[in-house]
Amino acid sequence: MKQKTDVLQGTLALMVLKTLDVLGPRHGYGIARRIEQISGDLLTVNQGTLYPLLLKLEQEGAIASDWGASENNRRARFYRLTREGRKQLQVETQDWEQTAAIIGRFFKVKAQDVS
């Protein structure tokens, strides 16, 4: 099994959850577009990697999926956040903010501040 780097995988998963949280049920293409819009070039290539990730989240119970009709009235798979996924998102958002804050402080520290 090919594995993306953990950071990318973890971040991508968090982005998916947040997207579904903000926008409500979305199909794969919609999620990809949203992430592309917000993150810039993170997902401009290899959008396909999203699908194994969606499956993983689904198998973990964080999201659920159903068939629905897309904008052009064709069948598309719509993903939505479950209650468990919402909880997971909360926890991970907190973790992420904490981590980001710590890392941020580290980057702000200058040599003279430490001595």
Next chain:
Amino acid sequence: MSSLRRFLTRLFNSAIRRTNDDERLSEEIEEHVALQTEENLRAGLSPIEARRQAMLKFGGVEAVKEDYRAERRLPFVETLVQDVRYGLRTLRKSPGFTAIAILTLALGIGANTAIFSVVDAVLLRPLAYRDSPSLFNIWGKFEKQGLPILPFSEPEYWDLLGHNESFSQIAAYSTGGNANLTRADATPLHVTEGAATADLFPLLGITPALGRSFAPDEDQPGHSHFALLGYAVWQSQFAGDLNVVGQSIHLDGEAYTIVGVLPKEFSLGGKQDLWVPLGLDRAKPQDRGSHYLFVVARLKLSAGTAQASAALNRFVDYLRRTYPSNYDGEKDFGVYLVPVKEQLTSGFRPALLVLQGAVVFVLLIACANVANLQLAQASSREKELAIRGALGAGRTRLFRQLVTESLILALAGGFLGLAAAYWGVAALLALAPANTPRLNEVHLDLVVLAFTFGVSLLTGLFFGLAPAWHVARTDLQAKLNETGRGTSAAGATQRLRAVLVVSELSLAVLLLAGAGLLIRSFNRLLAVSPGFQTQHMLTLQLSLPDKTYQDGAPVQSFYVQLLTRLKSVSGIQTAGAVSQMPLTDSYTSGSVFFEDTSIPDLPRYPGMQNLPYMEIDQRAATPGYFNAMQIPLVGGRLLNEADNADAPLVAVVDETFAHRFWPHRDAIGRHIAIDGIPKIKPLAPRWRTIVGVVGHVKHYGLGVEGREQIYTPHAQPQFGAYSPRTMTLAVRTSLDPASVTNAIREQVFAIDRDLPLYDIATMDQLVSVSVAQPRLNLSLLAAFAGLALALAAVGVYGVMAYSVAQRTHEFGIRMALGAPPARVLKQVLLEGGRLTALGLAFGLFAAFVLTRLMASLLFGVKPSDPATLGGAAALLALVALTACYIPARRATRIDPIVALRYE
């Protein structure tokens, strides 16, 4: 939580194959790309370019699909499922190979499971008592007098209780009691009776199946008429009546109240139909020399066995100091402890371990055989494996595939073996001698199932690894390029197969040698003369209750009367009676005192005028006993009717006795005593004159020499006015012994309607029962050895046949060039002979080393008996060479033309 959920989902997906999953992804991808394409079109790209860009952005579709698949299921399980499915298909394609392999394994695994279930129940599992490892039997011993294991006497028991340092509880019991059980509206029944102190059952942690065990106040002298029924009697005689507690029964005419029923699995070794309280009287204990109490004790948590042994040694010192006349100064007396489990099972340990070893060897042979089959199978699959390799299957993958197939075979074999073991265990239980301990605990339980599963897996790895490694290692490229039948690479395979066959042959020789030794032992054992005639003999026991027959004259005259009556029964030639019949597990021994103080090396007994004495087997017999048993008279005379209570006391001794004490002089006319003159203190010997010497009788079994024996007339009381109440009739018949049973019963009933006859058996049956254990060992080991021989023969045949088939081409050329068939035959036989010789050499060496472990099972044969080892080797050589001869013959019949065209 969520990762567990993901794992379970993936596991579930792996197990259940859904076909629409790939479609779902394809559809999603298609839609994704379509939406992106539309987006691109809106951005002004040409339709073709729009789709191309969309595809580029999406990335590698196949890689995504692969990741997606890996995410959906567990790749490991996925491969396993694939391997299993593929393996099943392969095995189905060669049903002959599969059936033979599974059957071979089933035999091996089944035999192992069956024997292991007995080993587990008898040797491994803790006893059905609470915290059984802390339970010990305590024994006394007078080693120099030939009493290495001696129960306690009542005074010794009380002394032990008074000097207890390391045991939290001590209890005593006795076995071997008999009673006539009578109830209203039921025929009288003879029952065997155990007697226990009230604390025995709580000590063991036994909870009665019904009711309760004895209360302390029910175990008092004069207040002990209570009974605990054994489970079997409760079922058979009381029909499992739940209201049996509180009911009254009569034992030897006295009323007893039933207080409870013992659980089914309760056994103290031996079969007691019911238990009564011992009711020991501490104020008036029996004689210090009357050893009949079995002592069980539970070690204190704080005490170790070494500590307990040291405390028991201090107890011995106390006894020696306090009662010097009983425990002579020669430091002969000792007290020691044995774990209860060891006490119960140690006699069966060697046989069980030898059998378990034997079945493991059989399984190893089965493994070697299946490995050989697989190698043969693998060489015909080389092309297939090479192609799979060329298509991208890695070596580990191929290796895994082959091992998976082996495991499938092994598990199927294990499953079938379990079924075989189910019947095997039933057969074993039916064949096992009745005195084997803990047989009721033998079942195929979870432990045994786990064992079988483990053995199956190990077996699969064992026979699967070598071929798999071998195949996965070979150069697949070379295989594909090879045009003809395997020539060069086949050499390595053939070597591996030769190694396997040599191992099989060695193990088979080892098992044959073991079985041979047991067969020879058994024949030696059966050839032993027991010292009496066994044909046309019927034995029956009866026991006179003391309520209706008082000591002395009434008991004596009953037997005189009965034997006189029996003389007139048609079909009976002679009849006699003895207090302990040989081969019945019943014996008594006691001190015999000698008037002749010149006999060397005898201890002296201060309590009896410091006379020399020795522990000797003692029997009371009626005059007709020797004739009925045809125990030969060596010198002097036999007992006769004139030797009654009024006549001078006499005794007859056996040859061993006469020879040991008076090796160069006549024993007849010498005086010995087995008791003292009643009511005289200090004790004075009651002398008896030896009037005859008879042949020695193998009392304890054909293979046991046994102690010296003396016989006293039943009509001359011992120890005051006592004559044994329980006697065994020895009846010599002219017809089938069993045919006179009813006539004898009628004669007994004519004297006393309430007397049951029991333990009715022909002497041939007693002999047969006495050798049941060695016979079972022998039958099992012989069966395993036969199986081993057959498997080994198949193994040799397989290798030789394969070798000949591989070389059809070569033989063809050689014969075309003029080699005579005899030469080809010789060459093949030589090749097989070399394997056989190697197998024999290793096997004989192993036998030489390992048969020593079964020394305790042998009788009259040394473990390294050259004739037996030679015989085993010869048998194996014969079978192996016959197995080689068939393919060798085939080699000589090869038609050179056909062989050369054969490709």
